[in-house]
Amino acid sequence: MPGLTPEAAAQTAGAAPAPLDLVLRVNGTEHRLKLDPRTTLLDALREHLHLTGSKKGCGLGQCGACTVLMDGKRVKSCLSLAALVEGREITTIEGLAQGDQLHPLQAAFIERDAFQCGYCTSGQIMAGVACINEGHAGSAQEIRDWMSGNLCRCGAYDHIVAAIQDAALATGSVRGG
Amino acid sequence: MHPFTLERPRDLAAALAFRAQAGRNDAPAEYIAGGTDMVQLLQENVRRPDRLVSLAGLLENRIESGPQGIRVGAAATMAEVAAHPTVIEQFPVISEALLNSASPQVRNQATMGGNLLQRTRCPYFRDVGYAACNKRAPGSGCSAIGGENRWNAVLGTSENCIAANPSDLAVALVALDASVDLRGANGVRVVPLAEFHRLPGDTPHIETVLEPGEVIAAITVPANPAGRRSHYLKVRDRASFEFAVVSTAVALDMEGGRIRQARVALGGVGTKPWRVPRVEAALAGAGLDPAALRTAAALAAEGAQGRGHNDFKIELMQRAIVRAVETAGARA
Numbered sequence: 439m440p441g442l443t444p445e446a447a448a449q450t451a452g453a454a455p456a457p458l459d460l461v462l463r464v465n466g467t468e469h470r471l472k473l474d475p476r477t478t479l480l481d482a483l484r485e486h487l488h489l490t491g492s493k494k495g496c497g498l499g500q501c502g503a504c505t506v507l508m509d510g511k512r513v514k515s516c517l518s519l520a521a522l523v524e525g526r527e528i529t530t531i532e533g534l535a536q537g538d539q540l541h542p543l544q545a546a547f548i549e550r551d552a553f554q555c556g557y558c559t560s561g562q563i564m565a566g567v568a569c570i571n572e573g574h575a576g577s578a579q580e581i582r583d584w585m586s587g588n589l590c591r592c593g594a595y596d597h598i599v600a601a602i603q604d605a606a607l608a609t610g611s612v613r614g615g
Numbered sequence: 616m617h618p619f620t621l622e623r624p625r626d627l628a629a630a631l632a633f634r635a636q637a638g639r640n641d642a643p644a645e646y647i648a649g650g651t652d653m654v655q656l657l658q659e660n661v662r663r664p665d666r667l668v669s670l671a672g673l674l675e676n677r678i679e680s681g682p683q684g685i686r687v688g689a690a691a692t693m694a695e696v697a698a699h700p701t702v703i704e705q706f707p708v709i710s711e712a713l714l715n716s717a718s719p720q721v722r723n724q725a726t727m728g729g730n731l732l733q734r735t736r737c738p739y740f741r742d743v744g745y746a747a748c749n750k751r752a753p754g755s756g757c758s759a760i761g762g763e764n765r766w767n768a769v770l771g772t773s774e775n776c777i778a779a780n781p782s783d784l785a786v787a788l789v790a791l792d793a794s795v796d797l798r799g800a801n802g803v804r805v806v807p808l809a810e811f812h813r814l815p816g817d818t819p820h821i822e823t824v825l826e827p828g829e830v831i832a833a834i835t836v837p838a839n840p841a842g843r844r845s846h847y848l849k850v851r852d853r854a855s856f857e858f859a860v861v862s863t864a865v866a867l868d869m870e871g872g873r874i875r876q877a878r879v880a881l882g883g884v885g886t887k888p889w890r891v892p893r894v895e896a897a898l899a900g901a902g903l904d905p906a907a908l909r910t911a912a913a914l915a916a917e918g919a920q921g922r923g924h925n926d927f928k929i930e931l932m933q934r935a936i937v938r939a940v941e942t943a944g945a946r947a
Binding site for chain 1: 669723
């Protein structure tokens, strides 16, 4: 194996840059924050707003555990810098239920036992909510394709697909159904 | 992550004045739009810019269509363009290329301009644990030549770099004679997409013709009768959310079961989006019989050079062309 570069040895050399003032809108509430410009939306949610429902798996946009909605559309919060999403409406798993009333997909995940360790679950649910809203939950095959941005290392995929199908039917979102 | 100053300019002129430059690892300042590739590169210390200049909200995202074709603002997301009715009707190959790219989440974030500027997936470029990468560290050598090179290019390579361009979108666009509007402080210049990316040659660290302080502002696709009968075939290691091993974009203008004009480009095999004009010329006038398609597709291999693990791509890309032409030709 070729030698290690200085970059690999010194991951974050240099002084921290000046913090930025910014406002994030999360689950209907505005939060004023002072953040290092390198802070991703995911780290802002977890480390600064203490909304730890969104998980950090890979931190590189590959696993989907950090999925949130931005202006109603699903995104990977680990791939956005927090300072560049000011003014956008962010919805996390914490903002999905109406009081004690679970979102139909949350209820379907429990009903279908659609998780084992649970680490990917909030991301799966946020992506699943979007998948249903987009009209991409018409069949198991369509769901698998449109949920491919979310990995489950426990392999609970069959139950996840079933839960999304149930919730799509319950909310009347299946086209032609 | 390397410390950087994050600039959030109020207008495009202010953003251009920072003279940031995409696609060069030795540029001290770089632009960020959707961020889906840039944040990965920052997280892994592949890119270490001192200054990052945001283009958020500064570029157009409109999708306009007319008799001349379509024009897409660089800030339009991949998802928006993939779902646009005119794109689906007139250029299905563009919609298919986009829907076969990345994941639904990334397609909601990534911009069209940024897609054309995404960096290679060559594992040695992406892993700073390897010292030798001429694209990341000019003059350091190439770890892929003689290394694990299954994912690397076989066309347009040099002895300094064999990194493949990873964009599916660019393959579809280059087949359709698309051009990009490059906006700088002195105005706009229009560059055919085929001339936008540079071959690696002796300078693989310079990936495009973009100058400091220049950004992609829009993408134009001219009207083309072949556009409606077009198809994107992507061959990859899993069925979804994966980069291409080999891909091809095909557009056919047919008359009475014969090909009047064909447009063919390849992905996953070239150091830039790879148009194959000799294949197109051989397809003109041909029917859809497999032997004729096979003979035409063989011309794609001209100049191809495998490096061991990626030798199979030379045969696979010919077969992909044959299948894509058959699929496009069967379309009404």
